[in-house]
Amino acid sequence: xxxxxxxxxxxxxxxxxxxxxxxxxxxxxxxxxxxxxxxxxxxxxxxxxxxxxxxxxxxxxxxxxxxxxxxxxxxxxxxxxxxxxxxxxxxxxxxxxxxxxxxxxxxxxxxxxxxxxxxxxxxxxxxxxxxxxxxxxxxxxxxxxxxxxxxxxxxxxxxxxxxxxxxxxxxxxxxxxxxxxxxxxxxxxxxxxxxxxxxxxxxxxxxxxxxxxxxxxxxxxxxxxxxxxxxxxxxxxxxxxxxxxxxxxxxxxxxxxxxxxxxxxxxxxxxxxxxxxxxxxx
Amino acid sequence: xxxxxxxxxxxxxxxxxxxxxxxxxxxxxxxxxxxxxxxxxxxxxxxxxxxxxxxxxxxxxxxxxxxxxxxxxxxxxxxxxxxxxxxxxxxxxxxxxxxxxxxxxxxxxxxxxxxxxxxxxxxxxxxxxxxxxxxxxxxxxxxxxxxxxxxxxxxxxxxxxxxxxxxxxxxxxxxxxxxxxxxxxxxxxxxxxxxxxxxxxxxxxxxxxxxxxxxxxxxxxxxxxxxxxxxxxxxxxxxxxxxxxxxxxxxxxxxxxxxxxxxxxxxxxxxxxxxxxxxxxx
Numbered sequence: 001x002x003x004x005x006x007x008x009x010x011x012x013x014x015x016x017x018x019x020x021x022x023x024x025x026x027x028x029x030x031x032x033x034x035x036x037x038x039x040x041x042x043x044x045x046x047x048x049x050x051x052x053x054x055x056x057x058x059x060x061x062x063x064x065x066x067x068x069x070x071x072x073x074x075x076x077x078x079x080x081x082x083x084x085x086x087x088x089x090x091x092x093x094x095x096x097x098x099x100x101x102x103x104x105x106x107x108x109x110x111x112x113x114x115x116x117x118x119x120x121x122x123x124x125x126x127x128x129x130x131x132x133x134x135x136x137x138x139x140x141x142x143x144x145x146x147x148x149x150x151x152x153x154x155x156x157x158x159x160x161x162x163x164x165x166x167x168x169x170x171x172x173x174x175x176x177x178x179x180x181x182x183x184x185x186x187x188x189x190x191x192x193x194x195x196x197x198x199x200x201x202x203x204x205x206x207x208x209x210x211x212x213x214x215x216x217x218x219x220x221x222x223x224x225x226x227x228x229x230x231x232x233x234x235x236x237x238x239x240x241x242x243x244x245x246x247x248x249x250x251x252x253x254x255x256x257x258x259x260x261x262x263x264x265x266x267x268x269x270x271x272x273x274x275x276x277x278x279x280x281x282x
Numbered sequence: 283x284x285x286x287x288x289x290x291x292x293x294x295x296x297x298x299x300x301x302x303x304x305x306x307x308x309x310x311x312x313x314x315x316x317x318x319x320x321x322x323x324x325x326x327x328x329x330x331x332x333x334x335x336x337x338x339x340x341x342x343x344x345x346x347x348x349x350x351x352x353x354x355x356x357x358x359x360x361x362x363x364x365x366x367x368x369x370x371x372x373x374x375x376x377x378x379x380x381x382x383x384x385x386x387x388x389x390x391x392x393x394x395x396x397x398x399x400x401x402x403x404x405x406x407x408x409x410x411x412x413x414x415x416x417x418x419x420x421x422x423x424x425x426x427x428x429x430x431x432x433x434x435x436x437x438x439x440x441x442x443x444x445x446x447x448x449x450x451x452x453x454x455x456x457x458x459x460x461x462x463x464x465x466x467x468x469x470x471x472x473x474x475x476x477x478x479x480x481x482x483x484x485x486x487x488x489x490x491x492x493x494x495x496x497x498x499x500x501x502x503x504x505x506x507x508x509x510x511x512x513x514x515x516x517x518x519x520x521x522x523x524x525x526x527x528x529x530x531x532x533x534x535x536x537x538x539x540x541x542x543x544x545x546x547x548x549x550x551x552x553x554x555x556x557x558x559x560x561x562x563x564x
Contacts, residue, residue, distance in 0.1 A: 010508065010538075011545035065351035067548065080418075224293065261295035266349065 003137055003163065006031065012036035012073035015079065016063060021250050025129045026123050033059040037176050038237040040075035042123050047168075048134060048282045049273065050269045051081045052126065052152030052159075055184075056104045059083050063150075071273040072097035077280070078140050082130055086119035091130035100184050101191055107179070108155030109204045111192035120192055123204070127159050127166070134210040145276035147171040149265055150229070153221070154179055157206035161213040169279035171220040171272045173265050174227055177239035178207040207238050219243075219250040220275045224258030285419055288313065288383055293331045294355035295320035298345060307403050309413045314362060314412065315341040317351045320467045321358035322421050329425035329562045330416060331555065332440075334434030337466075338386045339442065341365050344431075347544040353555040359562070360422050366433065368401035381472055382466050384431070387540075391436030391486045393474035401473055405486070409441050409448070415467040427558035429453040431547055432511075435503070436461055439488035443495040451561035453502040453554045455547050456509055459521035460489040466515050490518050493528035501525075501532040505549050506540030 006018035014037040023030045039046055051062050058079045072079050085106035092115040094102035111120035148156035153175025160170035167255020172268050180201045193200045202208040223236045237282045258264040288300035295494035296319040305312045333344050340364045347363020352446025367388035374397040380406035393402035426449050442452035462483045475482045484490040495537050505518045525532045540546040
């Protein structure tokens, strides 16, 4: 396992870093960002929040725009932000170069259809390979939380609901709640997974997974009411309904006037980090 | 005076906005960003912090990366972030397209040399035209503070030192402290102002202005020790020496391991906003 340091910046008394490594799962070199809080330099291993970003993002967007490091430094929490798809010259992209398929749009699934299946195995990368790497190479505990925005909110919910024993809590901003039933999700799933056969799409759809997932995790979701993607793509109502039918308690807060941008995330990220920190302590 | 709203985003209970307007001083259409804290919606006019960004930046960098809105929302302070140069198809750029001259590199001076003198009048824009516009069009008081980073730290110091009656305090991150004596400043000043005649460069050099400026303003400066531009371009030692010789008290803090990036700014912006808020209250 070779890890190459790309850059590091002192930040809120800790270190913001970017690392490159070869991913066996994705079959390409991947970059991730990590914030290590100051407690690490005092020799204390810290829990980890995995942050999954949305369409078009890289490992950098959240670290540059959320302001999360301030709270992570206070709470003694590492944050790991992976890229949103495999990358590199031999990784296929959408022939139409649309922003919602291919590079920057991995949708956190294991693709089964060519040409995507050679690299687009983001589910396994996020759920298994990356945490194994982080836990073997960085001074962290095995306490994990997972969160994300939009496509990354979908990814966080799906990965947590399928692996509840691996995470102590999950949160999301403006998640794509029901990808089997919205244009972004249907397009991506059709390309990556093939036609909906009643199983292959459902295993990556939070609305379908809620009824199957035990034990229940603490779930916090924030959704802006002025989000331009609210009714067509994000569908928080579907998630609420599915949770109610499944008897799965979730906290979904509609935030008046907030939109889909990082200004929304920055405004509430402190509450998400404190939420995750409470469950680390359990 | 026509102001066109480009976008607005709810942020920490207030509004993050971008506006376009025609600048008579710069002879082109300019964009600025403003954060209006929630106190504005309660009908309370608020003081304004002007933020001047560094080389290559636009009005957006600080607003997206500093996290300042959180503190401004608490303190009841507006923040205005202008662009770093005139913009537009008929505004000349460096023929070599270097990042440190022309677009994105206005250096907050009034250019006297062609072709720059038709548009590059950033000093007058920041010191006069923009505050007049803000104070006539937004619910703000006439309490003003000014701050900036790198080239913008230079701009903030110069504009405050030349107009101490107009600002209650000034702060800077990693300012270009002595532009007459560093490569960035010498290149820009030679193009915009012509050869150094003993007066034309000095009027835009904080080290020269300290001895001439009364009344003294509260000055806070943070400088990272791992800043790659520290010794060649920024020269905080020259500023300290000039302040000492002038009997001008300044607070200059060397911050161990911090570099020139926005991760540094984000780490200390809260202290800068609280510093300015204290002097607004005087």
